[in-house]
Amino acid sequence: MAKTTSRLIALYGGTFDPIHYGHLKPVEALAKQVALHQVTIMPNNVPPHRPQPRADSQQRKTMVQIAIAGNPLFKLDDRELQRETPSYTVETLEQLRAEIGSEQPLAFIVGQDSLLNLQRWHRWETLLTLCHLLVCQRPGYSVSMDTIEEQQWLDAHQASSVEQLHTQPVGKIYLAQTPMYDISATAIRQRLEHHLPCDDLIPSAVAEFIRQHHLYS
Template identity: 25%
Template structure:
């Protein structure tokens, strides 16, 4: 099986994330993508909404894609999340006989050499890099796959700012995600 692993803050999950998952599934002919909201990020300030709420939003966002699974493998931990540790857990769950594809944005690829055990990540999986405006991934490796993906010009930061400033986000997030944000009074 070809299994994609798509980690991120998903704070909140938005239509760009949804489009990326559909695009990568189709482009690389993956059997499944596991969406993993980060617990405590290793590389940025922890200003995340509760893991349970981000899991709920992701499940709502991806519910109509039968080959997408949302995992709480990181959000149920209070430790810093490192990609290498999560990758090893996923490999243990699904078995080494499968092919694993870590999906990252080019902004992350730009700093990939700073990731904990990045060389081991490249041994255990392929790293799929989605092009992002303003960045150029610096690592060339046989297991790095750069996709000339369409730019999905929306960010969670932008959405949080719009919510804070009472600007409508209807076209930026799935309907059910918007309802969860409103119901829980998030990002105000």
């Protein structure tokens, strides 16, 4: 595989309904581990594997913008919010590859829960031909795959060093040792429905936006 010295680009997708510290803090730790200069947060519009978001696309986009304001690590890409069709990660990665070329190192950030369910994703077997996977730990999820075949697949692609992520454009899975935050958007929405405070779970400016717009209540 061809070598390159281009800076590793990292993407982080999700519904972010709402964005919270369980999204932001592990990725900040990941960035230090693998020397990421920037992470592009990419909210999706029509998630194919979960219920539709409670907040609309513009509200979720605004909450992300508020959450990352003043943090140079993060930037926003709203291309998936422009689609009315399901937000399949592989299609977004193909679009990005057409823009940045085949030699640019590119990574997609997922949680351990997503890795365990990856083979349910649309055209999952194509993902590692388009990017690396950077995997953040999640509380309560196994570090091993469910089947021998899946574990062999993981072992065959697991990165042995951070350097591989920067010198190869695609094909590696990096299991990061990130802090685990037992925070979920579902639990936050439930707390907000019962008018319970969430200021320790989400950025204060996001909490204020939610209050002003009476979201989730």
